[in-house]
Amino acid sequence: MINDILNEADGKMDKSVAATREEFATIRAGRAHPSMFSKIMVDYYGTPTPIQQLASFTAPEARIILVQPFDVGAIANVEKAIRESDLGVNPSSDGKMLRCVFPELTEERRKEFIKLAKEKAEGGKVAVRQVRQKAKQNLERLEKDGEAGKDDVVGAEKRLDGFTKKHTDAIDELLKNKEAELLEV
DSSP states (O other): OHHHHHHHHHHHHHHHHHHHHHHHHTSOOSSOOGGGGTTOEEEETTEEEEGGGTEEEEEEETTEEEEEESSGGGHHHHHHHHHHSTTOOOOEEOSSOEEEEOOOOOHHHHHHHHHHHHHHHHHHHHHHHHHHHHHHHHHHHHHHTTSSOHHHHHHHHHHHHHHHHHHHHHHHHHHHHHHHHHHOO
16 A cells, blocks of 8 residues: 555656656747647637647747648637747748747846746646655555554655655756756857
């Protein structure tokens, strides 16, 4: 039972780290890439739909992304969703395709992105700590119900703390790499 709780907590912590990695992918460093659009939802015939399901993306140059909607009738909604997103880009349309030209990153904008990355990293660490807290409560419940001894629970909590440290350190490493990527000119 203790191993089940620890394995579940470790798996959820892994997912928190993976989610943080995905969040970092949406923050633009020097080069524009299609994953920056992953969080954008488009109003498609009254239904919020992820933009990846409605369009294909190509990056012909470092700062340009071409967005080609599969349904040309949805181009206005796709354009509106991109414009209203936090990407800071104003797409131009030729009726069939959208051209998103990303501005050169200024020092100020880089610092804003670093601040955003730190917020996302902190959110990931909070998620890891919440998983730890829930697992700790489950371990304490096992001890209280008499299903596990105090020594077993204390040992399990130490292992749980090790998992927590490993995952928060992984998030810190992701943050350090993202900061280095953002500061690279």
